[in-house]
Amino acid sequence: MSQQILTINAGSSSLKFAIFDADSMDCTAIGMIDGLGTDPNFVMKDGDGSKLLSDMLEGDHFVADHAGALRTVLAAIAEHLPEARIVAVGHRVVHGGLVHSAPVVVDNDILRQLADLVPLAPLHQPHNLSGITAAKAAFPGVPQVACFDTAFHRAHPFVNDAFALPRALYDEGVRRYGFHGLSYEYVTGKLTEIAPDHAGDRIIICHLGSGASMCALRHGRSVASTMGFSALDGLPMGTRPGQIDPGVLLYLMDHKGMDAQAISNLLYKESGMKGLSGISNDMRDLEASDDPQAKQAVDYFVSSIRREIGAMTAVLGGLDAIVFCGGIGENSRTIRQSVLADMEWLGIEIDREANREGAELISSGGSLVSAFVIRTNEELMIARHTAECLARPTSLQNTGLTGKTPAQSY
Template identity: 40%
Template sequence: MASPDSRNAELELEPEPEPDYHVLALNSGSSSLKFGLYRVGPLQAEVMLSGEADAIGDEKGTFCARDSRQNKLISETVWFASQREAFVRIAKLLAESDLPVPSAVGHRIVHGGARLRQHCVIDDWVVRQLAAAVSFAPLHIPSALSVIQFAQEHFPGIPQVACFDTTFHAELAEVARVLPVPRELQAEGIQRYGFHGLSCESIVHQLVHQLAHNLPKRLVIAHLGNGASVTAVRDGKSIDTSMGLTPTGGVMMGTRSGDLDPGVLIYLMREKKFDVAALEEMVDHRSGLLGVSGIGSDMRRLREAASVNADARLAVQMFCYAVRKQVAAMIAALDGVDLIVFTGGIGENDWESRAEICLGLSWIGVTLDQARNRSANKPISDALQNTLQNTIHDPASRCAVLVLASEEDEQIARHTWTILHPE
């Protein structure tokens, strides 16, 4: 029988349970603000409340919120004049929901420029670096900076963490990273940065857990939404990606041109007297699906119009064609492919786009099960328990194809916990 002293020693050695740690993840876009409150620990991130303020600045903006089981709590049409008003609504909801005050706040930052390549705690120096990097992502960084300021004002003293979309691509080899411009420009940080890194990380995280850590060696991730990119992943690490210096590059997108012959820009400057502001407005706001169709940037609207509108039909065809070419390019970079994952708003919800993209990949042995592809329009939230439901390839396909929901906010919560709990 153990002595009292030995029992006391055993009790002293038992680790005390860690207190609950809650992270508010904020994912700001140029006209949207997604949020999620997570209970986070070393092994998991559990969502408690999530939602989104969309179409900020539009009279037909929306605000929605869901509980931990993804049941809808709020769905309303509301006009938010700015990111600040959207943040105030989110803070009010958190207070009314009787949920814990966040222990920390994590922010998605699209671009940190040349100096900010790793996730980090936000301090005055980081804010200054972000302000200096606005020219890299003028659509995204100003709104992110404003949200950081609002969060610091509303939650004083609570640590704030910056999670960068570029971090996943920070170790690209020179052959993929270096752009073919003069060396002096390369030295100033003009290079391929890559984006949608948090989305890619979330896909890799899900696959590692679904496949019992047996991650496919050669993976292509097609993040298709209003912004779109295709990334080649070998052994869980990015080796190439379609976006370059800015989120405007790569495949054509909702309103962004994607890769464009630089001679087009020179022509517009010389012959049409476009200045920087006019060029930026064109390539970021008036090109892509919107520019080709003349109707809009929403793939759902374009598909509805495609049967009677040739321009809408062409826009859809060009988008799928551009993605297919980039997928093929990434397969070449990987020297083959074991798995293709579709994610993002279009990738997760538009079965027709997935079918059109994969139809042109039959040469590599990609074949879809059409019934599965149609039924995968709404990816199962608990993918860990429903891997088969997310599989859309035919059994005879030489390459697996999955539809997985991007979980950027959960990834932000994980990174925030990790940064603030160093080993």
């Protein structure tokens, strides 16, 4: 019976999973249940991408929460991969706070620590922890490993980490954390494989999806991120506003009578592309629409990315390469074209045909700055971290320490 690592990425309305051979890291199955709480749909494919099942989950046999979703996933694994033996479960956890700069084996103490961080990531952290709880019940005694989206950014210099607030707030953890770290880590490694000449260069990675952010890297390490204390800051997203003047929030409190819960709902669920367009939070819907408000929302998204490219280039002191990843970054040639149009002043010249074809390299031969499209793979990153964490001495598995500094951890 083969030993497998199961990875779980529990979102607000979805549960993504993948299974990897514990030795070779070959993917044997991948899938997702989305629409939890509304119209759940289950898709599962084998490691070659062939569909194993596609099912609208209806009826009394399915409980539409994360525990029910995990039970459905486990039943499908048992049916389609009867020889698989799960020896560890790796989880994406959005926020690791000040303490966790490396993956950890989760025990009850760590679970309580991560629960204390829910206010910093209310859209994600509760569901991440629900996935851990459900997996602990499903696999008694099997190690559960938390892999943090914030860990990749823990080596930022102070000026890119702090807010201009009283220093005591910084010391207690009110600072810029950055997110999407598992994606950035994978893409950074992949870029080194496909373009080793850029390994030590000044790089901007654009993770563009329903959640969107950008990261500036020097020598393969994150030095700045558009996201900050929470997953609200920076670029506009599907339902989140991105950068906003805090005075707007004070106005909503003082003159609109909105309390913290109402503002939280506005910022996490009703803003971004959904709020700007009044149509949809899905970029595919907005690109297909002839409604002027849809176009305005898309233009705002593109303009925000272009502004941040300038800011990140200034942080890096120049630019050698830019990378697109995430659902929008990988699949929308229109967004990539719009973002990079007329960027010759920065040394970027896009190859329109390569971009239309979705090529890996989309900059022209004469471009001073290389532009890439790289498909991210957070699941593989989680599986690798899970295996590495279990290989550490037992005394270090629950500490989040690797014997390296945070800057060296990745």
